[in-house]
Amino acid sequence: MAKPIAGPEIERLIQLLAKLPGLGPRSARRAALHLVKRREQLLAPLSAAMGEALDKVTICSVCGNIDTFDPCTICTDGSRDQSIVIVVEDVSDLWALERAKALNAAYHVLGGVLSPLDGIGPDDLTIRQLVERVHKGGVKELILAVNATVEGQTTAHYLMDQLEGFEVRVTRLAHGVPVGGELDYLDEGTLSAAMRSRTGL
Incomplete structure (x- = not known):
């Protein structure tokens, strides 16, 4: 030693x-x-x-962002389209999308991804809160901006199952996000292209 x-x-x-x-x-x-x-x-x-x-510093009770206000600055921004909610794994992904100025919408931070090997199940994430948010109404589109990893895609499929029956359009990031890539490591141009080219599931 x-x-x-x-x-x-x-x-x-x-x-x-x-x-x-x-x-x-x-x-x-x-x-x-x-x-x-x-x-x-x-x-x-x-x-x-x-x-x-x-x-x-506190965690926003609406979206899960980190801020000094609750609800956070993004959730209380009247210029944002609150009918579009971008679902991300972590606050770092939210910040990456904000740096890219990809879309002026609302967010929902899951707090991670489903990973049975690591003991992370649905109750460890904010999936129930997301479903409740959609159930309240006003959300027309959910953009699943999860990482293109096995765990990220598993989480996306699970979310799709949970949202079945709701009148909400569900899209995901498309061009520019490589398989196995993580949002926080991508450049702003790639993120913007992926957001613009999102597709239905």
Whole structure:
């Protein structure tokens, strides 16, 4: 076991940073060193921003987006077509579609995909809330913008079964999304093309 190279506070900072996606132990050490060297310019504002986020950030009770308001900014935006709901796996997918400015519609975040091997079933996702949202009326089209993975397609088929009998058009992303691809890694042009070329199921 390697000996600590700094005090416990810095070691804890490194350990916490290493838990972030894309940061391993080496990258976390570099990031921690950079933050500590620039305490006034970076570490203090970052600490304040994280404290504020902890106090104010919440999950939207309507769509599942992350915001400081509930309902979120997207759900309360009067310029959006609330009759079209884009169904995504995660908030990162919602943000990717928003960056692409693909469609000015509403969203629904599932919170993942069905994955029996990982023990994730329908009750672990917001599928029931989506069905209730459609049941209330006002939704004319659901766009299933799930990833083109086996789990994503399984989830899409399950949603189709759950929505059978409702008078709602169900479409999915088409051209531009490769099989096995994930929305958060696609460029904005590809996402826009896929949204424009969506097809019925």
